[in-house]
Amino acid sequence: MALYDVIVVGVGSMGAAACYYLAKGGTKVLGIEQFSIPHENGSHAGQSRIIRKAYFEHPDYVPLLERAYHNWKQLEAEAGTQLYFPTGLLYAGKPDGVLMKGVKESAKQYNINIEKVKHSESKSRFPTFTIPEDFEILFEPAAGFLIPERCILSFTELAIKAGATIHTQEQLVSWKQEGSVISVQTSKQHYRCKKLIVTTGAWTSDVLPVLRQQLSVTRQVITWGIPQQWEEFTLGNFPCWLIDDAQQPGMYYGFPILPASKIGGPIGLKAAYHYPGKPTDANHVDRTITPTEETELVKSVKQYIPTGFNSIHLSKTCLYTNTPDENFIIDFLPNNNNVIVAAGFSGHGFKFASVVGEVLSELALKGETTMPIGFLNSTRFK
Ligand SMILES: Cc1cc2nc3c(=O)[nH]c(=O)nc-3n(C[C@H](O)[C@H](O)[C@H](O)COP(=O)(O)OP(=O)(O)OC[C@H]3O[C@@H](n4cnc5c(N)ncnc54)[C@H](O)[C@@H]3O)c2cc1C
Known part of the structure; x- marks a missing residue:
């Protein structure tokens, strides 16, 4: 075996x-x-994931983001394809709200370039937006989006080229520490390994029941719409955006229309x-989206972008x-330094994949990492 x-x-x-960084290092x-x-x-x-650096969630993420940006660039060069699109990101919300306060704090602490946009200027610079007068507007020029499917394919292809073995359509069923070796049973075979990395996303509680209390899975809806004037919303003419809604606890966000011929679908805004x-x-997600879910989302977005959603094209x-504090868990399993988990990315993790993969590889091979991930430990909820 x-x-x-x-x-x-x-x-x-x-x-x-993680497979890419491990294989590249000869593992x-x-x-x-x-x-x-x-x-x-x-x-x-x-199709798209926002990447930004003035991190409202916690300034401690910024050093990880610096490394993530660096690693995405390196991956682009190695894969020979564009993964990151610098569109800039428009932030809006009440000046003392969680978004705007957090952005300003991270930008100040780490000297991140953020432009303050006056309402008069916003009307000419971002004409498709209607921002309430009591909202503050900021713009982060170096933010943008990544294409997640292409990023994952690039990592996987380069990992295989560097010697990784990748099996698809195969599910881990159980694992067990047996002396210095971990025994792994899948739906197809039995394997042994020295270190196990668990990056099972929404299925993590099935693989590591010890984390069940800390992880809750939620169903999110994404909608693509057809605007009144297509060109006003296309890549190059329209930024990524994130608006802290005054009436509800969360934030609305979106992307420009991406060219289907270059990037693939879905089509629209x-x-x-x-x-x-x-x-x-x-394992039991209701994938049917009700008309109410779509119309509620579109109604809220239309407050800020009135002509963006003339009709709905598709929802998914x-x-x-989610973790209780919406910060990630990247750590060894309690009482087992041979098992490493990265989970609980709470709806904002994709942009970090390039640094998380590197960190996981270091934790598996060296037992430690130089990246500052202490605040993401798994024992903080006790
Ligand atoms: C609607 C939406 C919008 C988002 N927007 C953003 C954004 O703009 N910016 C951002 O940075 N992040 C964003 N995120 C968050 C980001 O996409 C996630 O944090 C990230 O994809 C999580 O990565 P993961 O590796 O944990 O999970 P996944 O990418 O889902 O990977 C987990 C993998 O494990 C596999 N797996 C599970 N169990 C087993 C098993 N037993 N055996 C074998 N394989 C198994 C699964 O099939 C899956 O492929 C968004 C997420 C959603 C849902």
Whole structure:
């Protein structure tokens, strides 16, 4: 029976990146994915993911983001394809709200370039937006979006070229520490490894029941619409945006229309609501989207972008895996330094995949990382 240095369970956003960094370093690595790579059942589908640096969630993420930006660039060069699109990001919200306060704090602490936009200037610079007069407007020029499916494919392809073994349509069923080796049973085979990395996203509680209390999975809805004037909203003419809604606890966000011929579908202007949705179980997700869910989202977005959603083209579901404080968990398993988990990305993790993969590889091979991930430890909830 084959003995691997490292087995990575879940070759999605974080797992594909971990396989890449491990294989590049010459490690004998096996990646096991229950579906195809990529797929639409987890957390990474849907064409685009925002990347930004003035991190309102917590300034401690900024050093990780610096490294993430660096690593995405390196991946682009190695894969020979564009993964990151610098559109800039428009932020709006009440000046003392969680978004605007957090952005200003991170920008100040880490000297991140953020432009303050006056309402008079916003009307000419961002004519398709209607921002309430009591909202503050900021713009982060170096922010933009990543194409998640292409990122995951690039990591996986380069991992395989560097010697990784990647199995798809194979599910981890159980694992067990047996002396110095971990025994892994999948739906197809039995393997052994020295280190196990668990990057199973919304299925993490099934693989590591010890984390069940800390992880809750929610069903999120994303909608693509057709605007009144197509060109006003296309890539190059329209930024990514994030607006802290005054009436509700979450934030609305969106992207420009991406050229289907270059990037693939879905077609149209994408928008969504960043707030934990209906609780669900990753194995039993209701993928049917009700007309009310679509119309409520579009009605809210139209307050800020009145002509963006003349009609709805398509809606899809996606999964968040939330921790109680909405910060990630990246750590060894309590009482087992041979098992490493990266989970609970709480709807804002994709942009970090390039640094998380590197960190996971270091934790598996060296038992430590130089990246400041202490605040993401798994024991903080006790
Ligand atoms: C609607 C939506 C919008 C988002 N927007 C943004 C954004 O703008 N910016 C941003 O940075 N982040 C965003 N995110 C968050 C980001 O996409 C996630 O945090 C990230 O994809 C999580 O990565 P993951 O590797 O944990 O999960 P996934 O990418 O889902 O990977 C987990 C993988 O593990 C596999 N797996 C699970 N169990 C097993 C098993 N037993 N055996 C084998 N394989 C298994 C799954 O099939 C899956 O492929 C968004 C998420 C959603 C849903």
